[in-house]
Amino acid sequence: MLLIDNPTGRTYYEILGAKEDASYEELKTSYRSSILNSHPDKLQNTSLENVDDESQEKFLEVQKAWEILGNSRSRVAYDNKLEELRHDSFAAEEISLKDLTVEIVGEVVEMFYQCRCGDYYSIDSSELEGMGYKLFRRDESKISLQMSDALPSYVLLSCGSCSLRIHLTLNSDMEIQTDDDLSKFR
Known part of the structure; x- marks a missing residue:
């Protein structure tokens, strides 16, 4: 689903691999799993300078998703914007x-x-x-x-x-x- 300022066209929930109705604890667990899977130290390369751009972008994308969804106020604002975009997205x-x-x-x-x-x-x-x-x-x-x-x-x-x-x-x-x-x- 193509939504809200992120270059891959995925929602922050999709980036974290979580459902939109996930509890805070479920989001936190998804974030930890996603961040470990995309962390530069866990990848084949040993330093941040050697990590290719795509891997670094994925890591930063996971961090941004958690920054928004991990905070209750910003999550509510994000959910409202997401819902608004879904209603406004006309399809032929x-x-x-x-x-x-x-x-x-x-x-x-x-x-x-x-x-x-x-x-x-x-x-x-x-x-x-x-x-x-x-x-x-x-x-x-x-x-x-x-x-x-x-x-x-x-x-x-x-x-x-x-x-x-x-x-x-x-x-x-x-x-x-x-x-x-x-x-x-x-």
Whole structure:
């Protein structure tokens, strides 16, 4: 879900791996786990200077999420802003993975949906993986979505040219049919 000032387009709850209705203790536990998994000292490199930019950004992102959600006042303000954005986020259509055109480029699965303006909405397997969703091959012509939570969720996608957006609904029981050779995709 694309929301509030963070470059990855994830909510602070998603960054910490916590549910939005999590208690303070649950948030704290999620934060500790996330910060340990992204801490520069725990990574392969031994000093902060050697940590690549992506790892450092992830670590700082976890810290920022905790800074907001760990404080009851800022969490309430954040939750209110989140709710406001959800109500304001107009989408031209609601689609599912089945509605997307699939193209396999190396080990990345790219998915497209044509906009009214003629351009495309797009998302790929690496972007989905970054949000906690994983695509896997069922057989030679089908790809399925693996989710950590069985509840449906959605991603808001923007068109490449115009201002229209769509809601891409994600369900754990979804399959994508493709004519491409999936032997390269794992």
